[in-house]
Amino acid sequence: MTSPSAQKLDGKALAQSTQSQLKQRVEELKLKQGRAPGLAVIIVGDDPASAVYVRNKEKACEKIGITSFGQHFPSNTTQAELEAKIATLNDDSRVDGILVQLPLPDHLDAIQALYKIAPEKDVDGLHPSNLGRLVRGEKGLRSCTPAGVMRLLASYQLSIASKKALVIGRSILVGKPLALMLLEANATVTTAHGKTPPEQLRELCQQADILCVAVGKPNLITADMVKPEAVVIDVGMNRIEDESGKKRLVGDVDFPQVAEVASYLTPVPGGVGPMTVTMLLENTVTSFEQRFL
Numbered sequence: 001m002t003s004p005s006a007q008k009l010d011g012k013a014l015a016q017s018t019q020s021q022l023k024q025r026v027e028e029l030k031l032k033q034g035r036a037p038g039l040a041v042i043i044v045g046d047d048p049a050s051a052v053y054v055r056n057k058e059k060a061c062e063k064i065g066i067t068s069f070g071q072h073f074p075s076n077t078t079q080a081e082l083e084a085k086i087a088t089l090n091d092d093s094r095v096d097g098i099l100v101q102l103p104l105p106d107h108l109d110a111i112q113a114l115y116k117i118a119p120e121k122d123v124d125g126l127h128p129s130n131l132g133r134l135v136r137g138e139k140g141l142r143s144c145t146p147a148g149v150m151r152l153l154a155s156y157q158l159s160i161a162s163k164k165a166l167v168i169g170r171s172i173l174v175g176k177p178l179a180l181m182l183l184e185a186n187a188t189v190t191t192a193h194g195k196t197p198p199e200q201l202r203e204l205c206q207q208a209d210i211l212c213v214a215v216g217k218p219n220l221i222t223a224d225m226v227k228p229e230a231v232v233i234d235v236g237m238n239r240i241e242d243e244s245g246k247k248r249l250v251g252d253v254d255f256p257q258v259a260e261v262a263s264y265l266t267p268v269p270g271g272v273g274p275m276t277v278t279m280l281l282e283n284t285v286t287s288f289e290q291r292f293l
Ligand SMILES: Nc1nc(=O)c2c([nH]1)NC[C@@H]1CN(c3ccc(C(=O)N[C@@H](CCC(=O)O)C(=O)O)cc3)C=[N+]21
Pocket: 052, 053, 056, 099, 100, 101, 102, 103, 124, 144, 145, 237, 249, 268, 269, 270, 271, 272, 273, 274, 276, 277
């Protein structure tokens, strides 16, 4: 290839430096308040991917000194049992953050469960109050993955104002809040989704200065779809088996191809994922500080 390769947006490195700063904030809180911040992650059922994510979160907590209160429930847990647990955690003064790992098993109503989390402990930013604050541009706890994307862009000093940003995906976990955060940063934002016709999607991609992909389809974004010098953020997380039968994690972007066209590109793994975990830790520390300092 003659064209220059994109610079890697190194989420892993930024996660490490951010976490060492968080560790200091945790030390100070321990001195001032006599206890460490606490995070409760509720996981229901045995989805193996969820188990890996939750384990990563717990390891990260341990690394920076946050106490984790893991809550593993069997897959036949009822809505009432789940909501009772949330109520207990709301009232537990050692717990500063509560996260309900998604997706929940089909018989459980995630939206109803999220209503029950005390907004000031909602470190996922998914309670209607925190989502509403985001819509209105107010302060509040904000969703970890989109916040991690914004932090990554900021740390590389990539300008957002007046850029054309395309977000593919409209989940409440990623796509919608990310579009709102880019809008707040004065990008001209478009959202595409599963009902966007493929030809339209291609055209929108080709115009995007900042392309954020959160779909869950390996190689959805190929080089011909990317505007030269675009910034490409891959939020996809797909566990695939390659030709040799080895399992590996890939995003939604054809990385080697797109690296020849983009100016900056997040790898998977090592891009957005580690930033998601870091923003969760940061929200937990912030929740503690806001309620007690
Ligand atoms: N209520 C809720 N909040 C979430 O924030 C949430 C969720 N539910 N459900 C699932 C998704 C997914 N998610 C990830 C977290 C860390 C990595 C992560 O650490 N990724 C590493 C590697 C992971 C690996 O190797 O398997 C990386 O990209 O480098 C990925 C994905 C949080 N999510």
